[in-house]
Amino acid sequence: DPQFPTFTRQEVARHHSEASRVWVTYGSDVFDITDFIEQHPGGKSKILLAAGGALEPFWALYAMHNQEHVLEILQGFKVGQL
Numbered sequence: 797d798p799q800f801p802t803f804t805r806q807e808v809a810r811h812h813s814e815a816s817r818v819w820v821t822y823g824s825d826v827f828d829i830t831d832f833i834e835q836h837p838g839g840k841s842k843i844l845l846a847a848g849g850a851l852e853p854f855w856a857l858y859a860m861h862n863q864e865h866v867l868e869i870l871q872g873f874k875v876g877q878l
């Protein structure tokens with residue numbers, strides 16, 4: 797997608813806390829979810845476990861995320877691609 801900048805996994809990994817902003821990946825997309833952390837229905841501590849890395853290992857365990865409305869929320873925070 798040419799409309800979004802490209803980041804490496806190493807760059808994403810630097811965004812692992814609220815001070816550095818919290819980024820995650822899903823597939824080859826990169827999201828800045830900092831502004832969603834406080835609203836997460838599963839709590840702040842859980843969502844921060846994925847900070848700086850991929851959502852897939854966590855969402856494999858918490859399958860309630862595999863719904864259209866959850867993916868729509870995520871899409872709204874897209875900032876780039878891998």
Ligand code: HEM
Pocket residue numbers: 820829832836837838839842843844845846851854855858860861863865866869870
């Ligand atoms: C629930 C979004 C990351 C754990 C939810 C729900 C949403 C959501 C919308 C409510 C789903 C529903 O009931 O229809 C997100 C987004 C994430 C994220 C956008 C990442 C950007 C995570 C991670 C974990 C997690 C990484 C675990 C390590 C949970 C749990 C619930 C939940 C346990 C159930 C809460 C309850 O119903 O009591 N999440 N989530 N989430 N999430 Fe997440």
